[in-house]
Amino acid sequence: MDGKKKAYWLVVGAAAGLINGLLGTGGGLVVLLGVLRAKEPQAGAHAAATACALLFTLLSAATYTGAGRADAMLLVAVVPGMALGGYLGSKLLGRLPGRTLKLLLGASLAASGALMILF
Template sequence: MYPLIMSWDVPALLVMFMLGLIASTFGAIVGLGGGVVIVPALLLLGPSMLGKNIDTSLAVGVSLGALVFTSFTSTLTFVKEGKVDLRSALFFSFSSGPLSVLGASLTSLFDPVIFRRAFGYFMLFMVILILFRKRIKPYKGNWRNVRKYTDAAGVEQEYGYNVLPALIIGGAVGLIAGLLGIGGGILLIPTMLLLFRFPPHMATATSMAVIFVSALFGSGMHLIRGEWDWLLVLSLAPGALLGGWIGARISRRISSVLLIRIMCGTLLLFAVRMILT
């Protein structure tokens, strides 16, 4: 078990609250969870924010702990709005939950420098996917498990998936979540939109439900392995709870191009710093 990194210092608590709030709000809006901000922030800003270095395993474990709170409140909000496909979320979670445990057990095996650079390049890839998601043509094939969704305007849309591809994607999402502490939504949402043809709002909402399971399993493994700091998690939790709810509420206006660009700009800055540090 790691010694406690944080003390109950008011300025540090306020910084962690704002970090949890901002990361979770952005994460819930687009279905990513918020770990893409929390992990690099802890790695890069730990010495200045907390006066101590935070290694990768601890950062990932703490991030997943915060994601549990973010995904919980956002999923509840999305469920009340009827945007979550619970059946599909449960199906993806069959493989995402167990694989997140495997990913969590592998985090400490990576060299910190390699981890930071790989994480930075992965974030660059995420930015590209988010920016160009509307220019990529969706898959035109037919799926065995077909679902239907009627939006607020009364327009009915069909989407679906086959068992094996869904389980593979769910497993990859869980592995990424446990390994990197970022939730896995960056892989799940593009897949839902481009391959399984999910409606955008449903993809975001269902992704947060899957992230909740992955974060719960992954954070549990990091806790068992001692890659955990209760004060860090609890200081992020209030902001994560509030941010998850706010992000879910804002997502009904997800057409805001400016908000997406701000998020991508933030991710880009963190990615470049991670690669060059």
């Protein structure tokens, strides 16, 4: 990997980490957009973003919980469902066309944004 690519991925990673640390979410989306911009296939981009998001999530959860900002019991209650959903989603990822993935991502982002504004 040349220096220009290394610098690109460093910036993508730093932006993703900053967004995820600040907002508690969104780092994976930054990685996804960075990978897509690098002309990787849609399914591979989603897989890479999910793998990176795991690290963001673990670090953020440890930081928030350690600082008393997250309810550890809530985490214990929600994580099994997230694990199941993540497993099922990863199985579907390879079966869906890139266009369908884009539509699902766009729809989920639009719905999430609307809910954030409303509530």
